[in-house]
Amino acid sequence: MLDHNIVAIIISDGVIAVMLFTVRQRKIFELLWMIRDYVTVKDIADEVSYSEKTVRSDLDVIRNEVVNHNIGRLVAKTNKGFFLEMEKTAYEKIATTFVENKIDERIKNRMCRMLMMLLVQPEVSAQELADCVYLDKGAIKKYLLEVESWLLPFGIELFKSSAVYSLSCTEVIRRKLFWYLFIELKLCQKKESAKHLYSSAHIPNKKYFDDADYFTLKIMFAKEMHYFELIMKAIEELEKKYNISYTYDSCVWLIFSLVLVIHRRKMVGDRLVAAASEAMETCPEREMAHYLCLQLHASTGLIFSDDDVQYTTLVLLTSELNDVNDESIRGQLCASPLHLGETIQEFILSLSHVVSHGLLRDKQLLWRLILLIRPMIYRNLFGMNRAETGASQSLIRQVKFSYLDLYLEVELCSLLYEQRYSLTLNEQEISLITLCIKNAQSLALKKIRVAIVCNYGIGISQFVAQKIQRAITQVEIVGIFSLRELDQLDNNYCDLVVSTVPLQRSKETVIQVNDVLLPYDLSLIKETVKKMQKNKMLQTLQKKTDGRIKSYHQYIFPEMIFVISKVKNSNAVLEFICHQATTSGCCDEKYLSSVLEREKASSTEIASGVVLTHGDPSLVKANFISLAILREPIDWGGEQNVDVVFMVGFKRAPDGKIDGNIAGFYTMLAGMVENDEIMKYLRDCISEQELYRFLIDESKYEDVI
Known part of the structure; x- marks a missing residue:
């Protein structure tokens, strides 16, 4: 190999x-x-x-x-x-x-070709499978084994009868397999080889496709290639009519799905899940899918059935929008699924101890999270468009490496979606949410939020606002108010109030300016904005420092610190720690099961040789932080063996929030795992007493957090 x-x-x-x-x-x-x-x-x-x-x-x-x-x-x-x-x-x-990559690229490529043939044709002979990968019948056995392994997670068996192979599955499952196959085939292609396939007739495709995407679609749907341009135009018309825009990945997903609808033509007796039917009653995507199918009918002459429209609705629901400029559609998006806007606002509030006060009322962050999380919810509900690639694994590692404390908080708080919508977000989705919040934090540090107050009518205020925005790029105008509307200022979080009349405010800095905003006034505003930006940076640093206070030390108990000489495997370590936690009264005996489920869901490795795991917060009786040093590193399912195991149990308050003191622990841990010297000291601790003293004596590692 x-x-x-x-x-x-x-x-x-x-x-x-x-x-x-x-x-x-x-x-x-x-x-x-x-x-x-x-x-x-x-x-x-x-x-x-x-x-x-x-x-x-x-x-x-x-x-x-x-x-x-x-x-x-x-x-x-x-x-x-x-x-x-x-x-x-x-x-x-x-x-x-x-x-x-776990499979040799040649094997993967041939395996994908065989899968494609099995998906398209009801029955395929062994000779046909051998011909499609240019091998003799005797040599395809190992490839068929790979195919069977690949199908296993979908609950699909490869049936053989009289040297004829077939897949027995519903049309919905079959279409899901097409998408996963698209991802696998795409990974097999080298972008350089795709460049030679472009002719002048396909130059417009560059708008939607990179080379690997186009090449893969061409391999899978060679007969339907003449529909590509028509589908792209239909999507463009959809975006214009509804004043929306889709992300690049969603455009590829839409084009792929519509080509697949044309390729398959009908769904054989499948029923949509109840969640899909409920979603289609309230969402704007149903009307959009109908419009899209009408556009394609007009350009292709093909007739699209009700099933095709329903399937297209699901495809649109699982597609991420870049932006929506129609207020009525914005309102519909926030209401489907039920209470989405309120749920995401509650999610942001649950992060109040790790994000600034301004972000809690940041309407732009709320909107970006709605656009990001809404399709995630539908992908979970429908099991569509959720394949993770090697590139996404790299993204996950990078986010954990750079923003570990925020990532862990987002992961814990995302349980809100599990409770509300019966879904579990995967690591890729948590990473994307983390990046969205981190981006908002970065923008918040750069921007000073300004409110304009004027007693001479809205026209003067608009004039003042325009002059400020043109002269000072580091500000964001959050509202324009008359004196009669001053009570509304309390509902619009801002850093600075620029007023044309004398004004006393206890919460914000106030600058009184001339009605026509003289050069002196602009200079004063600029200077104030600079000082406020500097103070914001200092407050952020101070907040990070405050995260190191010893409040989380109350959750570190001597009886939950271990130095283990020999252990069989990772499950044995987790069983031992959970048994001690149960005996100490920290958690329910079912906590172990929830920890093991968490381990199955995704990797818990946060640094080389270090894992951080947890279970269901509802099973925690008393917050605890446990640490185990393994004298003999063991396999944890990753590339390197593990010798440092953190397990935490943090219960939620009745309001759904997590104890804010815990943020200090995550800040400490994020700094600790990045410091080789500190990790060496940790691993060299001989006894459990020495390890405990090290953890509660922050002076040993305060310079890195």
């Missing part, structure tokens, strides 16, 4: 760069970093068990990638060998984003 491809994605200053290494190249890369000195080609060849010629070729690849991405250099000296010159932070960011 060939080496698996390894992809490293580096995010720096908002730019995403991709590094492609084989397993062997990754080993060489890690070897150069670990030795931190010159290493000869012969020594490297001996270590990786390959020829010196192959190693030299791999070193050229590594050198080019390192230089191209401006993260260091690979120095070569005669008779000394090679030395990797790179900052520690750069290496760690790369190392945390390595992703390994």
Whole structure:
């Protein structure tokens, strides 16, 4: 089997760069970093068990990638060998984003071709399957095994009868498989090879497709290619009519789904789930789907059935909108599913101890989260458009690496959606929500929120507002009020009030200006805005410092700190910790089951060799923080063995919020796992007493948080 491809994605200053290494190249890369000195080609060849010629070729690849991405250099000296010159932070960011494909790319490509044939045709002979991957019948067995494994999570079996193979599943499931197959095939394609497929006739496709997306659609739906342009135009007409716009990924999903509707033509006796029927009664997407199908009927001449319209409605519900400029549609989106706007507002309030007061009333953040979370809810309900890729795993690792404390808080508070809509958000979705909130935090630090007050009519206030916005880009006008409307100012959070009349306010800074806003007034506002921005930054730093107060120490108990010499596996560790927590009265005996379910859902690794796990907050009787150091690292399902295990149990208050004191723990943990010296000290603790003293003595690690 060939080496698996390894992809490293580096995010720096908002730019995403991709590094492609084989397993062997990754080993060489890690070897150069670990030795931190010159290493000869012969020594490297001996270590990786390959020829010196192959190693030299791999070193050229590594050198080019390192230089191209401006993260260091690979120095070569005669008779000394090679030395990797790179900052520690750069290496760690790369190392945390390595992703390994589990199947050889040739096997995956052939497997996908066989799956495509099985999906399209009711029955396929062994000879037809062999022909589609250019092999003889005897050689396709291992590929069929991979196909069976791939189908297992969907609950679908591959049936064989008289040398004929078939899939027995509903049309809804079959269409879900088409999308997952699209994701797998897309990963198999190299973008460079797709560039040669474009002709002048397909130049408009560039608007919607990158090369890999277009190439994959062409492979799957070659016969329907002439519909691509017509579908794109129909989507554009939809966006114009309803004054909306979709994200790039959603455009690809829409085009794929509409081509699939044309490809399949009908759904054989399937029933929509109850949740889908309920959603279609209140959502604007039903009308939009009908319009879209009418547009396609007019351009293609094809007739779309009621089932096609219903399926298109589901597709639209699971598509993420970039923005909506129609107020009536905005209102409908906030109301479907039921109480969505109120639920997301409640979610933001539950994060009050980790986000600024201004963000709690930030209407733009509320709207961005509605646009982001609404399709997530429907994807969960319908089981559609939810495939995670290698790139998304890299995103998850990067978010955990950079914003661990916020990520963990979002993960805990997202249980609100589980209670309200009976769904569980996956790590990719939690990461995207974290990034959305982080972006809002960054914008809030830069912008000063200003309210305008004037007693001479709205016209003067508008004039003052326009002059301020043109002269000072760092402000956001949140409202314009007359003196009679002053009570409304309390409902519009702002930092600064600019008034043309004398005004006394206890909550905000007030600047009185001339009606025509003289140059002196503008200078005064500019200077005040600068000072307020500086104070915001200082308050943010102070808040982070305040997060280190010892309030969370009350949840660290000596009896919940362990140094374990030998243990069989990860489940044994979790059983031991949960048993101690139950015995100590911290949680219900069912807490272990909820922890194990959490482990199945997604990886709990937060740093190299470190995991942080938790269970259902409703089963917690008393908040606790547990730490176990494993003298012999064990397999935890990731790339590296684990020797540091944190388990937390944090119960929710009756209002649904989590104790704000816990934010300090997450801040401490985020700083701790990024510091090699502190983690070494932690791992070197000999006894449980020493480990406990280390945790409650913040002076040992206060410089990193």
